[in-house]
Amino acid sequence: MTNCYFVEHEIDYVRETMELIFRIVNGMSYELLKADMARRLGIKESGCIEELLDKLSEVEEGMKPYIDLSNERVLFYFKTFTGEDICRANILCQGTSYMKKEDSTERQKQKLIKYLKKIAEDDTLELILTKNDFQARHYEDETTHTLLERMEQLECEDADKWSILYLLNHAEELVEELFELVEPITAHLKEFEDVLNPLMEQCAAYWDDYFQTETIQVLIGNFYGVAENSYDEMVTYIRPQIMKCDYVLFYGNDETMGDYHIMEIGIAFDKNYRAKKCRMTNEQICNGLKLLSDHSKFEILKQINGTKAYGQELASKLNLSTATISHHMNSLMEFGFITIEKKEKKIYYTMNQGAIQDFMNLAMEELIGEKNKVS
Template identity: 25%
Template sequence: MGIKILDKLNPIYEMFGLIYMSHNYEEIIDAAIQELNNDGVNGELIIKKNFKVIDKYIKTFDKYKIINENEVFFFDEDDASIFMLIAFVLINNEDLIYSLDNITDDQFKSIILDVYNEMFEDEKTIDSISTLNNIMEFLKGLDLKENTKWKLMIILNDPKKYYKSLIKIIEDNRNAYNEAYKVIEKPLSKLLSNYIKYVNSDKCEILNNIIKDNDNEISVIPTLAFGASLVEFKNTYFMGVLYELISQECINCMGNKGELVLKLKALSDKSKLEIISLLKVGPKYSLEIAEALKLTPATVSYHMSSLVECSMVVVEKKQGRIYYHLNKIGLKNFIDELNSVLL
């Protein structure tokens, strides 16, 4: 087991991110500011201070991009997990860009389903999306808006047609990506240097929690398009180059009890507290948690990211499943810190 840290951006991931961000930029920034404000910090100030490079990157790409608005209906999707499902089919299978015509519809549906099962820790088979009726039944069980289900139905019914349009969008915008990259190459170099030092250090607590019980090699790939995010797929972590910087900025704004405040905020959510109580009995994988608490796999995944980040839960990959354990040391440290503050 080890960590492989890449020092370059992934162009396909970046292009998906740049198209998505430029398509919804003002709404995304407003939502980020609001979320930071809800955490008790000045969201507008933090974004203004830290997003200059990303802002130039996205706006330069927007200037050069070539987009047919009729072909990008998933780039305005406000459910980021569904957008990433669509994107990771190509990100994880880049050879499809040149070989899509060489596989059958069923083979391609299997690839899409493999990505779905990995992202949402589900166990659906090809039969669940083999016919239009099966697709409708499959979508009926998902906790999504009707408009999103309709979009997915169009794709799953004729996936090669949609992905050919998507591949064309990627190919048409390679020049826009190159132009955007050129204007941020110098500041990005410094960001990447600091990013690599951070990931290599023992201060990267979220990665420490993730790799603790993981026997597989982990790859960490920097991203600027999603510069403040952390996304995992098949032991590959796309970590925003500003991820730690903004986290520390938020903690600093909250004062010397910043980390404690974030942990208390996590436990103020009923579902997260129920997950902690459930894991007290023993380790569980995502679907077990979802069924026990009547949550969707996507909702469980969202909650677990927060609990892992707060050092309350650790992750173990075993027999193709992700198991979650209580981080007893992390919880004890949290209780000791709370005890020292209150008593």
């Protein structure tokens, strides 16, 4: 079939509000993001990003009086846990990332509750937790596991596992409370539509133009190192994200939702991944070195050097759970150290030798000097 692309032009104020609350609660200001990007980007691109982030800072400062940081329920839903970029509200609302947009907030809530109940009740779904995402997908080996067994497989502290279990078992009441909490704050965010609407329209128009000639396969190849044709051609929804301006997330044909792809793209990005494809800071280099020095990740990379393997295969060889393999792969993919290919409902991984070589050269250059490179 021929791909059909639908770029959303309408702002999802509920989701944008939740992202802004998350950033304010955890001190992730746009001023700090601007300083970080200024260190990493060239002068021309830095100027474009700074102008964008100045507008988001204006909205952030205007919204702070409406977010009660002393409210324990606000902190319960929006304070980070398990990782630096995820909170309980993210997990409860993860299903919206897989859903076609609903006109009614009530319908959206009901679909979220249904999605969370399906995750809890379907023993064929493996649960995967990353630093900014909570996913469910069918086990590659087609096995079944109880909810408690699936919780035990998650890569996080026991207290966090119990917290996620609580969210799933009390989904209906928690989703209702969360939306009640966010609703009045959302009304105030809509007062900034004169700032937000132009940002949304500019980004949406860019992607409308892009998909006149390009495909989602080309784009995710640029962003993630995913082999072309790894995902079947089908209807694709492109969702520009305003408050989550520095993230790109691709949800390829989630098996629990429907036959379509959804890609969320922060407004700081273009087809060249401009907000990320830039020189790393020393902190990022250290984080990359930590990845490579981790024993399990190192062994995984050795197993897929010059060959490809899927998650269950690697788990069996290395005596690790498939959840652990997925957790490690998400970390390695962030640095481009692996490429992925999807075939017959299996995701195959291969070491990206060129990316690792470039990274090691950069680390050597920063530490010792430009002439001392990995040959």
